[in-house]
Amino acid sequence: MSITSDTITLFTRELLIYKKNIVPSVARAVIFPLIFILLLGSIGNIPKNxxxxxxxxxxxxxxxxxxxxxxxxxxxxxxxxxxxxxxxxxxxxxxxxxxxxxxxxxxxxxxxxxxxxxxxxxxxxxxxxxxxxxxxxxxxxxxxxxGNLQGAGVTVITNPTYGATSNNISFTVAGILVLVATSGAIFGGGFTVLSDRELGNLKAFLITPINKLSLMMSKIFYGTMQSVFSAYAALAIGLLYGASIYSGVAGLIEIAWFILLAGFSFSCIAITMAVRMKSTQTYALVAQTLTLPMSFLAGALIPVSSLPAFLRPLSAFNPLTYAVNAVRDIMLKGLLPFGTFMIDSAILIVFSLIMLVMCALLFKGMNE
Amino acid sequence: MIEVKNLVKKFGDFTAVNGITLEIKKGEIFGLLGPNGAGKSTTINMLLGLMKPTSGSVYVNGVDMQKDPNKGKENLGVVTQETVVEPELTAEQNLSIFGRLYHVPKDELEKKIGFLLDLADLKAFAKSYAGTFSGGMKRRLETVKALVHDPDILFLDEPTTGLDIQNRTKVWALLRQINKERNVTILMTTQYLEEADQMCNRIGIIDHGKLIALGTPAELRQKTGLNTIIEVSADRDDLAKIAQAFKKMGLDPEIASNKVVASVKNDPVGTMEKLIKAVNATKVKIQSVSMHEPTIDDVFLKLTGSEVRDETGSYAGRPMVMGRR
Structure with missing residues (x-):
């Protein structure tokens, strides 16, 4: 039988479990961005009028x-x-x-x-x-x-931050979108591999006559789905909180595309890690140490310009950077020019494919 | 049905399975016994096509499990040691997902699910989440889940471990029914020797990666040369006196914590009568007397127990093997 139908069956299973746990699942998708936006969204943006x-x-x-x-x-x-x-x-x-x-x-x-x-x-x-x-x-x-006013206490700060002409919160929300997309992948994709192994489900699936890769694909799709859900929950919260998308509805679609790519590639990373790990603790530790620096290097929370000089060049090698920049530009400046769109997409697609191949190779060799 | 030839599995220097040859016939209930770390799980993983043997071959229904594991798997139903039902799916969904993974046609699957839930006595709980089930219900659900694709062979790894006696009896009845009505060949491992004795047509005992005994439970008892066992229990202080009486009868008694045990070759009933009279004459108070045929417990201890005890040093390797389950 085809790998597609097995993938659909296994993905259906993930959806049924998601449906059973709808309340905690949605809560997780909402709470994380909510906290981030509440804590970080107001930075530099408290005063209005x-x-x-x-x-x-x-x-x-x-x-x-x-x-x-x-x-x-x-x-x-x-x-x-x-x-x-x-x-x-x-x-x-x-x-x-x-x-x-x-x-x-x-x-x-x-x-x-x-x-x-x-x-x-x-x-x-x-x-x-x-x-x-x-x-x-x-x-x-x-x-x-x-200018200069007699007396102390008057200076001029002449260092406009990114996008200050628009709304500073959009800057933060754009970064948080990508950040929660990656954490959605880490939770949705990788953790379920580990919990399935712990419960013996993984073995149960491996003794059925299915292609192992359909198991992998179902996990990747589930992780990607969680990414997109979390990111759109974050976007909804961000918009309520005062962020805006410069290019309106068309921007929403372009954002979805980049979130999809970021979620997919991170699901591949998450599953690649989970295949070789036995304990949830190790996985959580490794996932944290990987995603946190990556999101900082991508400028998800603070502009890359505020990183130490020797770290800044690294951001060019970080695929997340391209996702963050793309989403941020869409929110702050409007739809991407065709060239930029193609380059950002290509980088993320190539990265996803490399991770997918790596994941598949590890998955093929997995026993239980 | 299942043909295993010269199966060997090595992990580095350690040989977990050392040349097992075995044939299981259609309709049989076959029990695989062995102490922890004997190579049971490794053998099973190779039978299931989950692990590649170092050498040797496994054929299931004529299919080479190394060459075409997926084709072989279509004929196998498996109940693993850890009860694997999905707690977050309903009983019905549990069966449906597995049916689809075994590529059971959709219209057939619906009927099949109803039938299996009935078989497992879970019809009333079709829409309940498996997480809310008791241990016995889960085990029954898992057992029928392994039948969703009508396999010729059912494979059970310690099917009743952790179940109370009522649920154990229910699972046994279910397995017998499956074996009888659907002519399904059953291969099971168990740590309950009583279970093997009651359920299995044939038993294979594995130790140190080798098959050390193979036959029907009765054959195995005969082979080990054990005779009827007589046990007399009494107060601890009196046990020595009772043992003396045993010795006078020409028996070779062993003193356990609260009883004296001996194997009797000829006329066990007569011997027992005389023994009671002799003990009564010493004015020792007997608490209870019993006589039984040797069980698989006795056989198993005789075959593997002494060796396990002799080789305390080899324990270092054992947990490692268990870890590879």
Missing amino acids: VPITVVNYDNSAGSMGFINMLESGGSLSLTSVTNQQQAMSLLAQGSTTAVVVIPGGFSDSTSSQIFVYIDDSASASASVASSVIGAAVAKFNSRMIP
Whole structure:
């Protein structure tokens, strides 16, 4: 009989067990991303409607566009005043976090510039303000000149984080999607191999006249399914919490594709490990030591730029990096350009195939 | 049905199975006995096609288990030692998944499941999760699960280990019924010698990887030269006196914890009468007297027990072999 029908039978079995344990299964798919998003989703994103004051001496279409851009993310709440003195007194009173001065000739001069005064006594608000302003400045090819207010406590932070123009939480959610997809594979794929071995089910399947590979495929599909479930649970939580997908519904489909690839390749890894291990403890230990560094190297939780310099090159060799980058770009910038899509997909597919072959070789040699 | 020729399995320097030759005929109930680490499990794994022999061959229904294990497996129903029913599936689902893995046609499978649940006396629990079943129910479910594809041979590894006497009797009845009504050849291993005695047409005893005895239970008893056993129990302090009485009768008694035991060759009933009179004359109070034919227990101890005791040093290798189950 064909390997396909045996795979379907064994996958049906996994689904029946999943259905029996629907409550803990769903809880597991939800709790993990929920914790991550609650704990990490708010990093750098607590303040909304940070008050800033704009003094527009230019009053051209260009400067209006610049102001619209500052307002667009919803992170800043803008007040316009007519002269700089008035604005600076607001800053001194603490009723505004930053003052942006747009001098005349902003839009026609080749080296346009703005002046920014930031009160950094409220560091979270200050960093939001500076990153949004910084991003807008970068977009307009303009130059930001840090202003100086008499007295201490005023500096300018000019290091806009990734995607600050949009919503910082989307950045975190994108990484968490991939992270929970991998852990879904580790739990769904690998652990069931071990528990089946412990219960003797593995032996029971091996004494039936089936191809061993159908057993492997059913486990890989189950792991992949868990990955996609967990990732979409995470996405749903993330969207409720305030993340957004730049490219809308089409983005959802593209994300599904990359989650599928990441889940599939990680299920292969998980099962490759589980085939050779006898105890759940060893497996959990190895799985943790593998996935945690991999997700950090992929920039799933924090940008790769904040890793130590000597570790950064490693991220290029980490297949997860491509999944994280793809999902993140889809959420923050819109659908991937065709070339990027093909390259990211190809890397993940090749990696999956290598892991699949390795897994199959180990599975063939497995006794019980 | 099953033909095993010169089967050898080595793990490095250690020879777990050392040249076993065996033939099991259609419709037989065959029992494979042996102490832990004797090579039972290794032999079984090779019979099932789960392990490749170092040399020798296994044919099941004429199929070479090395060349075409999957074809051989289609004729085998297996009940493993660990009760393997899926606790998170219902009784019905348990049977259905296995039926599909054995490629039983769909329309046939439905009828088959009903029949098997009936056979196992589990019809009322068809939709209950197997995890909620008692040990005996699980074992019965597992036993009929091995029949879902109508195998010619049923293979049971310690089918009643861990069951209470009621459930054990139920499983025995089930196996006899299967053997009789469906003419299924049964090969079983067991650690209960009483079970082998009651159930099996023939018994093979394995020790140190070799088949050291083969025959019907009666034949084996005869071969070991054991005669009727007489036992007299009494207070500990009186046992020596009773043993004296045994010796006067020309017997060779052994003193156990609370009884004196001896094997009697001629006229066991007459000997027993005289023995009781002799003991009564010494005014020792007898608690109980019994007389029985030698059991497989006695045979097994005689064949393997002494050797196991002699070779305490070889114990180092034994747990290793057990680990390979």
